[in-house]
Amino acid sequence: xxxxxxxxxxxxxxxxxxxxxxxxxxxxxxxxxxxxxxxxxxxxxxxxxxxxxxxxxxxxxxxxxxxxxxxxxxxxxxxxxxxxxxxxxxxxxxxxxxxxxxxxxxxxxxxxxxxxxxxxxxxxxxxxxxxxxxxxxxxxxxxxxxxxxxxxxxxxxxxxxxxxxxxxxxxxxxxxxxxxxxxxxxxxxxxxxxxxxxxxxxxxxxxxxxxxxxxxxxxxxxxxxxxxxxxxxxxxxxxxxxxxxxxxxxxxxxxxxxxxxxxxx
Numbered sequence: 001x002x003x004x005x006x007x008x009x010x011x012x013x014x015x016x017x018x019x020x021x022x023x024x025x026x027x028x029x030x031x032x033x034x035x036x037x038x039x040x041x042x043x044x045x046x047x048x049x050x051x052x053x054x055x056x057x058x059x060x061x062x063x064x065x066x067x068x069x070x071x072x073x074x075x076x077x078x079x080x081x082x083x084x085x086x087x088x089x090x091x092x093x094x095x096x097x098x099x100x101x102x103x104x105x106x107x108x109x110x111x112x113x114x115x116x117x118x119x120x121x122x123x124x125x126x127x128x129x130x131x132x133x134x135x136x137x138x139x140x141x142x143x144x145x146x147x148x149x150x151x152x153x154x155x156x157x158x159x160x161x162x163x164x165x166x167x168x169x170x171x172x173x174x175x176x177x178x179x180x181x182x183x184x185x186x187x188x189x190x191x192x193x194x195x196x197x198x199x200x201x202x203x204x205x206x207x208x209x210x211x212x213x214x215x216x217x218x219x220x221x222x223x224x225x226x227x228x229x230x231x232x233x234x235x236x237x238x239x240x241x242x243x244x245x246x247x248x249x250x251x252x253x254x255x256x257x258x259x260x261x262x263x264x265x
Contacts, residue, residue, distance in 0.1 A: 022106045027060055027074055030141070034111030043148065045104040049073070049160040051095035055138035059160055061102055068160050076107065077140035078147075100159030104149040107142035114141065156232060156247045167235035172200035172216060179261045180254055184218045187263040188252065197221040199231050200254075212255050218263075219251040 022043040030037055030044070046058040059073035078094045111117040113135035161167075172180055180200040198220050206215035217236060221227035227248055236251045253264035 027058065027072070030074060030109060030111070031072065031114065034109075034114050034117040037109050038111050038117065040109055041106060042109045042142070043104065043106050044074075044142065045102070045149075045151075046073075047102045047154065047160065048076070048098045048100060050156075050162060051099050052162060055140075056095065056098065057160075057162075058105070058142065063160060065158070065160060070162070074141040075139045076105070076142045076145050079144045098147070100154040100156065102151040102154070103147050104151070105142065105145045106148055107145035110141055110143055113139040156236075157230075161234050168204045169201040169217070169233055169235065170204070171231075172202050176200065176202060176261075180216060180218060183254065183261040184252065184263055194220075197226055199227075201232065201251075203235055206255070212257050213259070214256040216254045216256070216261075217251040218254055219249045221249055223248050 022041040023037065024043040025037060027044060027046050030042065044058065045061065047061050047063065049057045049059060056076050056078070057070060057073040058076045059068075059070075063069070063072065078098070171177075177200045180202075181198065184198075198218055200216060200218055202214055202216040206212040217232075219231060219236070221230075223230075230248050232247070232249065232251070236247075254261055255264050256262070
């Protein structure tokens, strides 16, 4: 009798473990047929974009900066690195660790904010209105994500950036370069004591505060040799102050208003 009980316990334990095994799927499958995987644990491989403010996307591995389409990606939220630590601080650590990486994850799939999922629910209910779901920005479709395997890391040039036409950076010259470097030295005197290669960059259009005339960055090279052609070409706001690997630079946000450049604290 005891033997039968132990066999039964073992059987149901194995069955429970089998149900807990995540289903291996692609990002395209999750987006095309979200109702098949809703509220399930899934296993997905893809590349992480640049991340910004505790929000990351996982995208198809073959996507490039030239073919980048957020509509083919899914929002991802990683489980905390250190339970008990502030979510904001933990989020920055997570972003620095996984930005521009190709990884395999296990996560819980929540498709509520995918339009195709809402359409499917409406059809199932004969066209009747379904429960209203309000989706804000930075939606996380894959939650409590856990990294199962690390495959590779891309660079800031080959990785995916959230950007629009106004995010392009160009090197400041003449009076702009002088004014930006002087403002940086005036407001961050301890920083300029370090003899590092620096460049002043201006963004095509500001992304913060309506009162700002222009937005830019002072970037410092972290390499022992020159950064040369490695300086950023796009808005680096998510990287400011992080010295974020694998970027070979660290940047400080500069804003111009009332015709004067200032270091953003």
